[in-house]
Amino acid sequence: MNDQAELVKDLVTEHGIKREKLLPILQAVVEKDRFLSESAILKIAEETKIPAADVYGTASFYTFLDTVPRGKYVIRVCKTITCAMKGKNQILMALEDFLKIKLGETTPDKLFTILETNCLGWCHKAPAMLVNDDVYTELTPNKVVDILSSYKLKVDKE
Amino acid sequence: MTTKTKQLNRIDLIFKNENDCKEILKKSFDRTHEEVINEMVNSGLKGRGGAGFPTGLKWKLTAEEKEQTKYVICNADEGEPGTFKDREILTRVPHKVLAGMAMCAKIIGAKEGYIYLRGEYKFLVPQLREELKRFHHIMNELNLDFVVDIFLGSGAYICGEESALFESMEGKRGEPRNKPPYPTHCGYLNKPTVINNVETLAHSYTIMKYGAKKFRELGVKDSWGSKVFSVSGDTPIPGIYELELGMSVQDFVDDFGDGDTKAVQVGGASGFLVPRKRFQKSHIGYQGKLTGVSLPTGGSMMIFNSSRSMYNVLNNYLDFFEEESCGQCTPCRVGCQQLLKGIKAVKRGEKPAAYLDKLLKLTDTMRLTAKCGLGQSVANSFSSIVENFREEMIY
Numbered sequence: 378m379n380d381q382a383e384l385v386k387d388l389v390t391e392h393g394i395k396r397e398k399l400l401p402i403l404q405a406v407v408e409k410d411r412f413l414s415e416s417a418i419l420k421i422a423e424e425t426k427i428p429a430a431d432v433y434g435t436a437s438f439y440t441f442l443d444t445v446p447r448g449k450y451v452i453r454v455c456k457t458i459t460c461a462m463k464g465k466n467q468i469l470m471a472l473e474d475f476l477k478i479k480l481g482e483t484t485p486d487k488l489f490t491i492l493e494t495n496c497l498g499w500c501h502k503a504p505a506m507l508v509n510d511d512v513y514t515e516l517t518p519n520k521v522v523d524i525l526s527s528y529k530l531k532v533d534k535e
Numbered sequence: 536m537t538t539k540t541k542q543l544n545r546i547d548l549i550f551k552n553e554n555d556c557k558e559i560l561k562k563s564f565d566r567t568h569e570e571v572i573n574e575m576v577n578s579g580l581k582g583r584g585g586a587g588f589p590t591g592l593k594w595k596l597t598a599e600e601k602e603q604t605k606y607v608i609c610n611a612d613e614g615e616p617g618t619f620k621d622r623e624i625l626t627r628v629p630h631k632v633l634a635g636m637a638m639c640a641k642i643i644g645a646k647e648g649y650i651y652l653r654g655e656y657k658f659l660v661p662q663l664r665e666e667l668k669r670f671h672h673i674m675n676e677l678n679l680d681f682v683v684d685i686f687l688g689s690g691a692y693i694c695g696e697e698s699a700l701f702e703s704m705e706g707k708r709g710e711p712r713n714k715p716p717y718p719t720h721c722g723y724l725n726k727p728t729v730i731n732n733v734e735t736l737a738h739s740y741t742i743m744k745y746g747a748k749k750f751r752e753l754g755v756k757d758s759w760g761s762k763v764f765s766v767s768g769d770t771p772i773p774g775i776y777e778l779e780l781g782m783s784v785q786d787f788v789d790d791f792g793d794g795d796t797k798a799v800q801v802g803g804a805s806g807f808l809v810p811r812k813r814f815q816k817s818h819i820g821y822q823g824k825l826t827g828v829s830l831p832t833g834g835s836m837m838i839f840n841s842s843r844s845m846y847n848v849l850n851n852y853l854d855f856f857e858e859e860s861c862g863q864c865t866p867c868r869v870g871c872q873q874l875l876k877g878i879k880a881v882k883r884g885e886k887p888a889a890y891l892d893k894l895l896k897l898t899d900t901m902r903l904t905a906k907c908g909l910g911q912s913v914a915n916s917f918s919s920i921v922e923n924f925r926e927e928m929i930y
Contacts, residue, residue, distance in 0.1 A: 397724070399706030404654075404687060427706075438708035438861075440690035441654045457616045458804070458851045459767045459837060495692060495855055497655050498619040500767035500837070501774050510657040 382420050384409060389424040399427060399435060403442050411451060411490075412443040440494065448483045448490040450528055453507040456493040459500035464516075468504050469493075471518035475525055488532060489525070541781035543790050546753065546761040549737050549777050550627055556634040556740070557673050563743045564677060568598060568642045575739065578747035579759035584610060584695070584732030585802060585833030586908070587821040590739065593729055596719040597643045600727035607640045607648040608723060608730040612700060614653055614692040615803035616855060617835035620763040621733040622656055623775045628737060629666045633683060635736030637674065638743060639729050640681040648683040649723075651700050654690045692859040696907050697722070697730045699861065710863045711907035734763055734834070755781035758820030762834060768800075769793050769840035778819075785814035787836065795840040798923070803835035804852040805912035808845075810923040845924035846882060849917065853878065856913050867910025870901040874917060881928060888929045891921055 388405050392398035402425070406417050413436050422429035436442040443451075452472060456465055469491070473479055476489050483490040499505035502514035506521075513524055563571055576591030597605060609632060613621040624632060636648045652659065667683055674681050686704050688694050694703045698712035701723045722728025731739075738760060742750050751759045758780040767773045770791045778787075788796045798810045801819065807830055809817045820829045839848065853875040862868045877894045880886040898914035905911045921928055 396706040397704060400689065400703065401687070404689060435706060435708055438691065438710075439654075439688075442689050456851075457855060458800075458848060459617065461847075461851055462768065462843065494655075494690065495859060496614060496616040496618075498613055498622055498653075500617050500619060500765065503767065507655065512658060 381406075381410070381414075381417055385417065385420040385424055389421075394425050396425075396427065399425065399432065400439075403432075403436050403439075407442055411447040411449060412445060414446075418444075446483065446487075448488050449532070450488060450508050451490045451492060453492045453494035453497075455495070455497040455499065455503070455505045457496035457500075460497075460504040463503040465504045467518055468506065468516050468521055471521040472525070475522055488529075541755055541779050543782045543786040544753075544779035546777045546779055548741050548761055549624060549631070549734070549763055553628075553744075554630070555744070556630045557676065559740060559744045560634055560637055560673070560677060563638050564641055564679070571638065571642055571743070572598065574742060574747050578742045578750045579754075579757075580735065580738055580742060580750065581758070581821050582732055583734035583738065583762060583833070585615070585806075585831060587831050590731060590735055593719060593731070594639055594642055596717075597727045597729045600643075600720060602727050604724075604726045605643050605645040606723045606726055606728040607636050607643070607645045608700070608704075608728060609636055609648070609650040609733055609736055610695065610697065610700060610730055611650050611652045611656070611733050612688050612695040613656075613733070614695050614859075615805060615833055615835050616852070617767055617800065617803045617837040618765045618833055619767075620765045620775050620834045622659070624733050624737055624763065625650075625652075625656075625659060625663065629663060630670065631737040631740040632733055633666065633670045633736075634743075635731070635739035636683060637670075637679060637681055638739055639731070639736075641679060643727070643729055645729070646680050646682065648681060649686045649704065650683065651686050651688060651694070651704065653688045653694075657687060660685060660687070691861075692855075693861045693907075693909055696909065699907070700730065701728070708861070710861045711909075713906070732833075753779050755818075755820060757822070758829070762819075762832075764832075764834045764836050766791050766836050766838070768836075768838035769796065769843070770838045780820045782819055783815060784809050784817040784819065784830075787819065788814055788838070791836070792838055793840055795842075796838055797841045797843065798839045798845065800835070800837040800839070800848075800916070801830045802832035802915075803837070804855055804916055805909070806830070806832055806835065807915050808848075808919040808923065845920050845927045846878070849878060849920045849928070850875070852916050853913075856909070860909060864904075864906040864910060866901045866904040867906070867913070870897055870905070870910065871913060873897060874913065878928060888925075891925065891928060895921060 388402045422432045505514045580590045581587040694709040699709040703709040718728045754760045817828045857871040860867045902914040
C-alpha cells in the first residue's frame with residue numbers, strides 16, 4: 378500500500394465512517410499533499426463508502442480544498458477591498474518577481490504556488506497573505522522577499 | 536419626541552479582563568431556566584453577526600423543542616469583508632464565548648457544541664484547544680454534561696450563513712437550505728440547534744454577570760448594548776473598537792476618519808454605503824423606528840476617502856460575490872455575473888448609462904428571489920453605491 382492509501386485509511390479509522398467527518402478527512406489529506414488527487418478522492422470514497430462523485434463534489438466547493446496540484450507552500454494573497462486599496466498589486470508583483478511565476482502558477486520545483494483569495498480578516502493590517510496556515514500582515518514588497526527567503530532557507534535546511 | 540441617538544462612546548466590556556466564568560456559570564445554573572431566558576429576552580440582545588435576531592427568543596424557541604438531541608454552535612466563520620472582530624474575541628476572551636455556550640446548553644439541554652472556525656483562522660486552533668481543556672474541566676466541576684469541539688471551515692464565505700454552515704458540518708457542499716424550517720427546530724443533523732455569533736455568546740456572559748438592566752443602560756431602543764466594530768480603510772487608527780450602539784455615522788467619522796472621508800461602508804460588502812451627505816442622518820443600530828436611517832452591521836466599518844473610486848470599490852465587491860455565490864439559485868449565480876459584466880460594460884461605454892437602471896432592477900429581483908441572505912444583500916451595496924455615485928460608474 379502506498380503512503381497516500383495508508384494515510385486515508387488511518388484518517389478514516391481515526392474519524393469513523395460518517396458523512397460529518399468528510400471535511401476533516403479531506404482537510405487532513407490537503408494538509409499533507411496540498412491538494413486532492415484523483416487517486417486520493419477515489420481512495421477516500423472507497424474507505425468512507427461515500428460515492429466518489431459526492432466526495433469530489435464536496436471538495437470542489439471549498440476554496441481551500443484544491444483539486445489541482447499545488448506547491449509545498451501555497452501563498453494566498455488577499456484581494457478584497459482594503460487589501461486592494463493598500464497595495465495588494467505591488468505585493469503580487471513582488472511575489473511574481475521573486476518566484477519568477479505568474480498568479481495561479483506553481484514554481485517548477487513544486488515549492489510555491491501563488492493564488493489570490495477573498496477577505497482574510499486582516500483589513501486593519503492590510504495588505505495580508507497566507508502561506509499555508511500562517512498569516513503575514515502589513516506587507517511591503519521588501520517584507521515579502523524576506524518572508525519567501527526564509528521559506529527557501531527552511532527548505533534548503535531540510 | 537426624544538431623540539434616540541447616542542454620542543460615540545467607547546466601551547470596555549467584552550475585552551475586560553475577567554476570569555470568573557466558573558462563578559458566573561454556577562450562578563446561572565442555580566437559577567431556573569425560565570429566569571435565565573427572561574434575563575436574556577429582557578436584555579434585548581440581538582445577534583451580533585449582523586442579522587440581528589433576538590438571542591433570548593432563539594434560546595427560548597430551541598428550549599421548547601421536545602427533541603432529546605440538541606446542539607449549540609458558535610458561528611466563527613467570520614468572512615464578511617472588513618470584519619475581523621470575532622478573531623480578536625476568540626483570541627483575547629475565548630472563555631467568555633465558551634461560558635455563553637455553556638449557559639445556552641444548560642437551558643436548551645444540549646450535550647454537544649461546536650465552534651465553526653473559518654479555515655483562514657486555523658492558526659488559532661492550538662490556543663483554542665488549550666482553552667477547551669480548561670473549559671471541560673469547569674464543566675466537570677459544575678457537573679454539566681457538555682462537550683465543545685472545533686470544526687474547521689475550508690474557505691467558503693457562504694458557510695457563515697447558518698444553514699450552509701450545517702450542510703458544511705454534515706460533510707456536504709455549503710449550500711443554504713430552504714427556510715423554514717429554522718435552526719431552532721431543525722438545524723445541524725436536523726436537530727434543534729442554537730447557532731450564535733462569537734460576539735453574541737460573549738455578550739450573553741456579560742448579561743448573566745451584570746444583568747439585563749445594566750446591559751440596557753447602553754444603546755438605544757431596538758439596539759441595546761454595545762457592539763464590537765472592525766474599523767479599516769482610510770483611517771489613521773484601524774483596529775477593533777467596542778462602541779455603544781446608536782451613534783451617528785457622522786460621529787463615527789469624526790473620530791475615525793482621516794479628515795477627508797467620502798463614504799463609509801457599514802456592514803461589509805453585503806451592507807450599505809453611506810455617502811458624506813448622509814453621515815448626519817444615518818445611525819448604527821438594528822432596524823427599528825429610528826429617526827433617520829438605521830444601519831444594522833456585523834461590525835464592519837470600511838472608510839473611503841476622496842482618493843478612492845467608488846467604481847473600483849463596487850467592482851471589488853461584485854468580484855467577491857460572484858466568486859462566493861454558492862451557485863445553487865439562479866438569481867444569485869447569474870445575477871452577480873451580470874451585475875459585474877454590466878458595470879464594466881457601462882464603464883467602457885459599451886452600454887449606455889441608462890443600463891445602470893436595468894441593473895438596479897435586477898438587484899430588486901435578486902433581493903426578492905435569491906434563496907439566502909447572500910444573493911438578497913448584493914442589492915444593498917449595489918444600489919447604495921450606484922445611486923449615490925452614479926457619475927463615477929459612468930465616467
